[in-house]
Amino acid sequence: MSGSPEHDADLDADPNARAEGGVSSPTSPPISPPISLPIWLVVVGATVLGTALPVGLHYAEHGVFNGHQLALAFFFWLNAIIALWEICLFLHIDLIRRQYEGFVRDYRGRELDRVIDLFTSRVPLRRVLATETWAEIWSSYSLFDESYSDKRSFGFFIDIGNGFTTLVPSLLFAYGMTFHILPARALGIIGLVISYQMLYGTLVYFTSFVLNGRFRGHRPFDLAIFVGLSNGLWTVFPIWAIGVSIWMIYNDSYAIFGG
Numbered sequence: 488m489s490g491s492p493e494h495d496a497d498l499d500a501d502p503n504a505r506a507e508g509g510v511s512s513p514t515s516p517p518i519s520p521p522i523s524l525p526i527w528l529v530v531v532g533a534t535v536l537g538t539a540l541p542v543g544l545h546y547a548e549h550g551v552f553n554g555h556q557l558a559l560a561f562f563f564w565l566n567a568i569i570a571l572w573e574i575c576l577f578l579h580i581d582l583i584r585r586q587y588e589g590f591v592r593d594y595r596g597r598e599l600d601r602v603i604d605l606f607t608s609r610v611p612l613r614r615v616l617a618t619e620t621w622a623e624i625w626s627s628y629s630l631f632d633e634s635y636s637d638k639r640s641f642g643f644f645i646d647i648g649n650g651f652t653t654l655v656p657s658l659l660f661a662y663g664m665t666f667h668i669l670p671a672r673a674l675g676i677i678g679l680v681i682s683y684q685m686l687y688g689t690l691v692y693f694t695s696f697v698l699n700g701r702f703r704g705h706r707p708f709d710l711a712i713f714v715g716l717s718n719g720l721w722t723v724f725p726i727w728a729i730g731v732s733i734w735m736i737y738n739d740s741y742a743i744f745g746g
Contacts, residue, residue: 523609530568530606537564545665545744553745555731556664559678562724563661566653566685572621573650579622580638586626587636598630599709631714632701641695645688656681660728664744675735678728686725693718 541560546552576583594601605627614620629635634642656677663674696702702710734743 521611521613523611524615525607525609527606529610529615533568534561534565537568541661541665544662548665549745551745555727556744558724559664559728559731560661562720562728563657565720566649567657567661570650570654570657572624573646574654575618575621576625576635576643577647577650578618580636580643582619583622583626583629584636586623587629587633590626590630594630598705599713601627601630602713628713631705631710632696634701642692645692649685649688653681653685664741667741670739671735671741672739675732678732679736682725682728682732685721686729689718689721689725 538557538561541564542552542557545556545560590601605623610620625635632642634640635646637643659668660674660678660681663669668674669677696714702714731743735741
């Protein structure tokens, strides 16, 4: 039975009094923000962990850390990540074009700021594997080279070609160095073919970039960081992989990786 009207009125006016009187007031639980991570942390974490796994397995299997195995495990895993991004390029080229057109208006003359904004932005954990998340890599890169937002360009096709054709062979080589899934000569042939393909594509793309004057209007430092570094990696490491693959073919052996 309820108390007197005066007592009920006092409780209504004072929520604390209602709580103290044993009557709880309904409250909504606080809504926790979704867990999110900086994009740079996702990329660095995936690269480090994805490299550490085959290197650690190689040590567990053969008892050695080997320079060739470590370097090529890093590169072929990195290429696998990029191959997934290149598949995102294929899937979302129209979205990339729309994003690029907005970025041109907002970041003209300060293109590197767009890259910094991208990698310091946060992505909800549930969106880390969403293909749309990584499409923004290409709309940002398009500020340096518009061909990546144009599905009629050589740059678009050479990269989606790399994505679809080198993903599985890259993973096969990264782990085949340790577990000898194929005869050494066979894995060497695979390594030689995909490494030559990547080197050829990089050199032709970079030549096109220079001869078409796409470097004009950009600061040399920005080009060195975002264009030079990426293309440099895909020149040095494929040459390294070609040399190792030729040794494997000639000797039909995995001894170059130690163990």
